Amino acid sequence: MGLTRRRFLRAGSVTLLCACTGPARSFSEGLRPAAVSSGDDKAPLLVVMFLRGGADGLHLVPPTGDPGYAALRGALALPSPLPFVTGFGLHPALEPLLPIAVRGDLAVVHAAGSPHSTRSHFEAQDFMEAGEPGTRHLHDGWLARALGGGADADPFASLAIASQLPLSLRGTGSFALTDVADFGVSAGTEARAALAQLYAGPSRDPVVVAGRRALGAVADLEARVGSRSRRGRARSRGAGERLVQSADQLLAVEGAGLPVHAACLESGGWDTHANQGGETGQMARWIADLAEAVARLDAGLRGRREYRLVVMTEFGRTVRPNGSGGTDHGHGSVMLVVGAGVRGGLHGDWRGLDASALYEGRDLPVTTDWRSVLSEVLTAHLGRRPPADTFPGHEPRSLGLFG
Amino acid sequence: MELRLRERRLLERATFGPRPGGLEALREAGAEAWVADQLRRTNPRDVALEERLTAFPALAPQPWERLVGVEMDSATMGGRPDREARKQLSRRAREISVEITGARLVRAVHGRFGMREVMLDFWSNHFSVFGRKNQVGALLPHYEREVLQPHVLGRFEDLLLAVARSPAMLVYLDNWTSTAPRLSRRVRRRAQVRGRGGINENYARELLELHTLGVDGGYTQDDVVAVARVFTGWTLESRNDPVFRFRAALHDPGEKRLWGRRVGGEGIEQGEAVLRALARHPATAHHISRKLAARFVADEPPPGLVRRVARRFLETEGDLGEVVAAVVLSPEFAAPQHRKLRTPVRLAAAALRATDGETDGSRRVVRALGRLGELPYASRTPAGFPEPSPYWVDPGALLERMNLAFALAGGRLRGTRLGPVFPAGVTALPETRARFSEVQALAIASPEFQWV
Numbered sequence: 138m139g140l141t142r143r144r145f146l147r148a149g150s151v152t153l154l155c156a157c158t159g160p161a162r163s164f165s166e167g168l169r170p171a172a173v174s175s176g177d178d179k180a181p182l183l184v185v186m187f188l189r190g191g192a193d194g195l196h197l198v199p200p201t202g203d204p205g206y207a208a209l210r211g212a213l214a215l216p217s218p219l220p221f222v223t224g225f226g227l228h229p230a231l232e233p234l235l236p237i238a239v240r241g242d243l244a245v246v247h248a249a250g251s252p253h254s255t256r257s258h259f260e261a262q263d264f265m266e267a268g269e270p271g272t273r274h275l276h277d278g279w280l281a282r283a284l285g286g287g288a289d290a291d292p293f294a295s296l297a298i299a300s301q302l303p304l305s306l307r308g309t310g311s312f313a314l315t316d317v318a319d320f321g322v323s324a325g326t327e328a329r330a331a332l333a334q335l336y337a338g339p340s341r342d343p344v345v346v347a348g349r350r351a352l353g354a355v356a357d358l359e360a361r362v363g364s365r366s367r368r369g370r371a372r373s374r375g376a377g378e379r380l381v382q383s384a385d386q387l388l389a390v391e392g393a394g395l396p397v398h399a400a401c402l403e404s405g406g407w408d409t410h411a412n413q414g415g416e417t418g419q420m421a422r423w424i425a426d427l428a429e430a431v432a433r434l435d436a437g438l439r440g441r442r443e444y445r446l447v448v449m450t451e452f453g454r455t456v457r458p459n460g461s462g463g464t465d466h467g468h469g470s471v472m473l474v475v476g477a478g479v480r481g482g483l484h485g486d487w488r489g490l491d492a493s494a495l496y497e498g499r500d501l502p503v504t505t506d507w508r509s510v511l512s513e514v515l516t517a518h519l520g521r522r523p524p525a526d527t528f529p530g531h532e533p534r535s536l537g538l539f540g
Numbered sequence: 541m542e543l544r545l546r547e548r549r550l551l552e553r554a555t556f557g558p559r560p561g562g563l564e565a566l567r568e569a570g571a572e573a574w575v576a577d578q579l580r581r582t583n584p585r586d587v588a589l590e591e592r593l594t595a596f597p598a599l600a601p602q603p604w605e606r607l608v609g610v611e612m613d614s615a616t617m618g619g620r621p622d623r624e625a626r627k628q629l630s631r632r633a634r635e636i637s638v639e640i641t642g643a644r645l646v647r648a649v650h651g652r653f654g655m656r657e658v659m660l661d662f663w664s665n666h667f668s669v670f671g672r673k674n675q676v677g678a679l680l681p682h683y684e685r686e687v688l689q690p691h692v693l694g695r696f697e698d699l700l701l702a703v704a705r706s707p708a709m710l711v712y713l714d715n716w717t718s719t720a721p722r723l724s725r726r727v728r729r730r731a732q733v734r735g736r737g738g739i740n741e742n743y744a745r746e747l748l749e750l751h752t753l754g755v756d757g758g759y760t761q762d763d764v765v766a767v768a769r770v771f772t773g774w775t776l777e778s779r780n781d782p783v784f785r786f787r788a789a790l791h792d793p794g795e796k797r798l799w800g801r802r803v804g805g806e807g808i809e810q811g812e813a814v815l816r817a818l819a820r821h822p823a824t825a826h827h828i829s830r831k832l833a834a835r836f837v838a839d840e841p842p843p844g845l846v847r848r849v850a851r852r853f854l855e856t857e858g859d860l861g862e863v864v865a866a867v868v869l870s871p872e873f874a875a876p877q878h879r880k881l882r883t884p885v886r887l888a889a890a891a892l893r894a895t896d897g898e899t900d901g902s903r904r905v906v907r908a909l910g911r912l913g914e915l916p917y918a919s920r921t922p923a924g925f926p927e928p929s930p931y932w933v934d935p936g937a938l939l940e941r942m943n944l945a946f947a948l949a950g951g952r953l954r955g956t957r958l959g960p961v962f963p964a965g966v967t968a969l970p971e972t973r974a975r976f977s978e979v980q981a982l983a984i985a986s987p988e989f990q991w992v
Contacts, residue, residue, distance in 0.1 A: 257673065259920050273921045276931055292935060301911065302936050312936045322939065324946045328982060331972035332942060335986050343933045344881070344987045348942070351935035411623065461623050 181443040181477065182391065183399040183518045184434060185280065185305065186380060188427070189262065190408030192450040194470035194501060196420055198245050198483075201226045205490035213458045215416055221245070222483045229416045230424035233432035234475075241481035242435075244474040244538050246510050248485055250452055250503040256466040258408070261451035265507060266304035268528045277308025279508075283515050283523040284399055286310060292354035295399040296390070298376055298383035303401050310347070312354065315377035317362055317390055321355045362393040380404045380430035388437040399518075402430070407450060411461035431475060445476035447514050453501050456490060467500035472510050478517055478539045485536070509533040546571055546874035548965075552992035553836050553880060554578070554868050555654025557890030560961045575868060578655035579693055579861040586652045593646060595900060598639040598681050604782060608632045608678050633677030637917060640671070640680045642901030644916045645909070648889040649899050659692040659864065660684070661885075662835055664916055666828075667703045667751060668924035669712040671917035676712050679782060680917055683708035696828065696858030697819035700751065704815055705784040707776055713922065715743035716775040718768060720792035727789045739792070744768035746922045752818040754827030759799075766796040770803060770810045825853035829863065831927075836867050838878035839928040845872045879991050881929035884912030887941060890992075891948055891984040896959030905956040908947060912940050942985040949981035963989065 199215050200206050202224025207214045218226025219235060225247070227234065237243045253270035255261050264270045268279030284295055286309035297303050297313040306313075314320040322329055333356075336348040376382040383402040391397050406423045413420045431446060438444045453470030486504035488494040496502040512533035515523040547566050551558035554575075566574045593599055598607065610628045644661070651657040664684070671677040687706040691699035703709050710716040718740035719733055728737060744767035748759050773791030776782045786808040796803040798814070805813050818824055829849035833841030845867075852866040867873065882890060888909055892899055899905055909915055914932075919925050951957050958980055966983040974982065983989060 259670070259672065263920055273923050275921060276926070301913070307934075310934050310936075312939070322942045322946065323950075324942075324981065325974060325978060327972055327974040328946070328978040331970045331974060331982050332985060334970040335968070335982065340987070342987055343929070344938065344990045347933050347935045348938040348987065351939040351942070354935065355939070 179442045180398055181445065181518050182397060182438065184444065184446040185401045186446065186448045187303065187401065187403040188407045188448065188450040189403055189405040191258065191452045191454055191466055192407040192470055193409060193413065193420065193454040193464055194247065195456060197228050197424060198247060198471050199226050199228065200224060200487070200490065203490045209456050209490055211458050212462065213413060213415060225483055228421065228424050230421040231428045233428040237435055237475060238481060242475055242479050243481050244479045245483050246472045246474070246485040246505050246536065247483060247487055248469040248501050248503060249472040249505040249507055249510055250469045251507055252503055256452065258451060263304060265449065265451055268508065275304055278305035279511065279527050280305040280399060280401065281308035283527045284309060291396050292350055293395040293397055296397060297401040298386050299401065299403055300377045303403065306401055310350065317358065317386060320358055361395060378404060380426050381433065384430040384433045388434065409463045410459070410465060411463040413463045435475065443477045445514055445518055447511065448473040449507060455499050456495060456501060457499065468496040469501035469503040472507060474510065474514060474538055480538060480540045484538060505536065506534065509536055510538065513538045545876060549873060549992065550574065550868060554658055556648040556657060556886060557893040558964065559893045560896050572869065575865055578653055579865060584653055589647065589651050592650055593643055596639045596643045598636045599643055599685065601685065607681065629675055629678065633675050637671035637677035637680060638903055638906050640684060640917065641915050642906050645889065645899055645905065646901040648885065649892045656692060660688060661916065663688050663692050663699065665919065665924035666831065667709065668919045668922055669708045669917060670920055674711055676708055679708040679711060693861040696860055697816055700815050700819050701812065704774070704811065707782040707784065710774065710776060713743035713746055714740045715771055718772050719790040720772050723790070731787060731790055739768045739772060741765065741768045744771060750923055752827065753821060753823040757823035757827060763798055766798050767814060769796050770814050774811060819858055822854065825850040829853055832864060832867050834927050837872050838880065842872050845870055881932055882990055882992055883932055884909060884914040887990065888944060891945065891963070892958065894961070894963035895980060896961045897957055898959065900955035902955040905953045908944065908953050912937065912944060941990065945981040945985035949977040
């Protein structure tokens with residue numbers, strides 16, 4: 138162990154200083170105008186990033202000012218995080234987000250998550266995406282219900298950059314794609330023409346209706362984005378897994394004029410049971426991917442189109458490292474919200490890392506229900522409260538994320 | 541006319557689809573004789589299928605250590621095997637899951653006793669376990685071979701008891717960690733119970749809601765807790781030796797009341813008595829009969845049919861062969877107005893069978909089918925995959941179905957390919973100059989072929 142506890146504490150206090158002189162001031166300014174240029178008649182875009190595997194919120198947004206931080210985190214305590222707000226830093230790999238944070242467009246909700254106690258990835262993800270902890274009904278997701286959709290909506294009104302349609306969007310009739318160049322039916326021209334004929338006509342058979350919509354979307358995309366041969370392939374490798382490539386795909390689709398109103402992106406490397414790493418290493422690479430993806434979307438959209446982006450994960454991880462230099466499945470984590478009208482800074486209810494405040498004596502507690510965060514994001518995005526069945530049985534608490 | 545439809549539907553719904561010549565053979569035998577042959581109680585030999593299944597080493601009976609190829613030091617329930625061993629175990633569990641899934645596809649496509657394969661599919665979905673939870677994947681060969689297969693056409697009670705004792709279900713629904721509350725420190729140490737012990741309601745709830753009575757079967761939260769207490773001590777020998785073991789020391793000996801009545805007996809007998817009572821309960825008969833009618837007749841089955849089948853269930857004390865026969869030989873089964881959608885696995889298997897095709901069940905076809913969202917032991921909820929067609933029909937799913945058809949026809953899934961026959965029964969194809977294999981794909985991707 139090269140680093141002593143004292144050195145960690147000193148590193149923490151440096152962060153505090155930075156936080157006071159740096160962007161912290163802008164957070165106290167409160168209300169800010171929406172970061173959207175006037176005269177843009179495009180509807181707002183909502184981007185949901187799901188960090189699958191359970192992202193360590195204490196690594197993303199370390200509570201450096203907490204007296205227990207250095208001792209509890211041990212080798213995982215970050216010696217020199219980026220300044221954020223008093224008492225909290227940002228993981229150095231989040232550097233691409235600094236300009237957004239300085240603008241006051243980055244909100245962090247700490248100790249956020251699902252109140253359900255499960256530590257199973259698939260259960261926790263399903264509950265979050267279904268919008269209802271403990272549910273077993275997985276036929277539609279929270280975002281699908283919030284957006285409405287239906288057969289009349291444009292097939293690209295919502296989409297997922299993923300290999301499979303995530304539960305969040307199930308029920309909208311929307312598509313998942315990892316590469317806009319691969320979206321379609323891989324068959325010869327003759328066969329594709331015959332297929333279109335098979336699904337043409339006024340039949341009300343739900344299979345025909347769905348198939349017609351699918352083939353219509355394929356044709357639509359070709360008309361707007363151009364034929365296969367003209368599209369490059371190299372850039373899309375890794376989309377659906379790497380957020381940066383997925384962000385590029387989303388920008389390509391959006392830029393081609395498809396009327397995307399909501400998009401789900403995801404990445405899957407957050408289950409850091411071993412060798413999590415500190416400011417560099419395994420998790421730092423995933424964090425860098427997240428930050429770069431957010432920064433690219435911001436650069437591609439800001440000033441051109443009103444957008445909001447929310448980052449979520451199924452649960453956090455143990456406060457203390459395990460015996461393998463990693464962390465095990467925990468409870469509370471963080472959520473990030475970026476974009477138009479966001480009140481930057483730290484939100485939520487931070488109760489410290491004292492043993493009495495921890496969930497089951499080991500995890501960050503959930504003090505903000507994830508549904509409250511998403512409800513506010515949806516209200517801002519839709520311009521009205523989301524439908525009551527978006528989060529069945531949940532009464533959202535007001536957080537003041539937008540103003 | 542009705543007879544013709546019954547014959548076709550027997551192959552389309554009660555097996556994974558007709559093979560060339562199958563319909564003629566069935567007509568020659570007659571529907572009732574064909575059903576009787578399919579439902580033979582003793583496990584019939586299917587030598588050609590057995591030969592194909594030798595390609596899946598995980599299926600063979602073998603000691604646990606050999607199957608998973610990993611030794612773990614901490615032998616008991618609460619002990620944590622070291623991290624490397626756990627990683628290796630979960631990797632093996634995934635591999636074994638893929639094998640089991642592939643083998644099921646081989647069974648569906650090449651099995652001679654199609655009704656038996658369909659019933660295996662039905663019961664593994666009814667008693668659903670998720671192969672990716674903990675080590676469940678590695679427990680699947682045992683679950684299929686020892687728990688489900690011997691009973692798919694046997695008595696419901698035997699099936700229910702076998703599932704309750706199965707390591708796969710004990711782990712999947714956490715019952716193996718369910719103990720009496722307030723165990724003494726000595727007992728906890730000896731049994732290496734993690735934490736302070738206490739009941740886990742997961743299995744008890746699903747036993748009542750999904751496995752037997754049904755959600756409207758008339759039970760309360762108090763009943764769930766009582767059943768959970770009945771099953772305390774139903775656990776495993778150890779992590780290293782995952783076989784059923786009843787541990788009296790972990791069992792809650794206190795009085796339990798179900799539906800207002802005291803549960804008799806003691807120890808393991810209590811659980812067995814509760815399972816027998818549940819298996820004979822009229823609500824269970826109704827719940828199982830409704831699910832079978834929904835599987836074979838219509839997503840919303842006629843109530844009169846469900847009542848008749850439930851009566852048969854009670855009369856025969858849950859003889860599943862008799863119950864299934866009552867469904868597929870009913871007039872409703874052959875009523876033209878009831879359509880059923882082919883789910884993704886049924887679509888793929890039917891396409892391969894209709895063209896006299898082949899599959900080796902290798903990883904590639906498993907992965908391709910996985911994209912369509914239905915594989916054995918891949919349901920993320922204990923309710924299994926839903927049967928009603930709306931769950932399976934949306935534009936994205938249709939695109940996947942079309943691409944699957946062309947991937948099969950184009951030989952893009954090594955080890956799995958369509959045969960030389962054009963699928964019988966597809967009538968509405970447009971004129972096209974596409975190649976023969978592509979016309980086959982068009983038939984499989986056509987709206988007509990999605991329904992049976």
